[in-house]
Amino acid sequence: MNEEKKQALQSLKTGKGQIEGIIKMIEDDRYCVDVSNQIIAVQALLRKANKLILKQHMTHCVKAAIKREYDAEEKIDEILSILDKVMK
Numbered sequence: 001m002n003e004e005k006k007q008a009l010q011s012l013k014t015g016k017g018q019i020e021g022i023i024k025m026i027e028d029d030r031y032c033v034d035v036s037n038q039i040i041a042v043q044a045l046l047r048k049a050n051k052l053i054l055k056q057h058m059t060h061c062v063k064a065a066i067k068r069e070y071d072a073e074e075k076i077d078e079i080l081s082i083l084d085k086v087m088k
Contacts, residue, residue, distance in 0.1 A: 004056035008049040015045040054082060 001009075022038045062075040 002056060002060070004052045004059075008052040008056075011045045011049040011052070015042045015049070018042045018045070050086070054079070 018038060019042055022035060022042065025035050025038065057075075058079065062072070062079065065072045065075040
């Protein structure tokens with residue numbers, strides 16, 4: 001597992017713990033703004049993990065496809081599709 005995937009995995013594990021904490025906050029009827037702030041923090045971790053996974057994909061999979069001139073256009077279309085989703 002490369003460094004980007006390790007970092008993404010750590011962010012996701014941290015987010016998992018935060019989501020469990022958010023669930024408990026809601027069950028404990030905590031202040032809505034505090035819950036919302038925690039949700040925003042998890043969203044930031046998810047964005048970070050996604051960025052790391054996409055970086056890994058571009059620096060390894062896309063780069064390899066371009067070098068061998070095989071599936072390069074398909075890999076680029078995949079990235080563009082993801083970017084389209086992220087930018088909505």
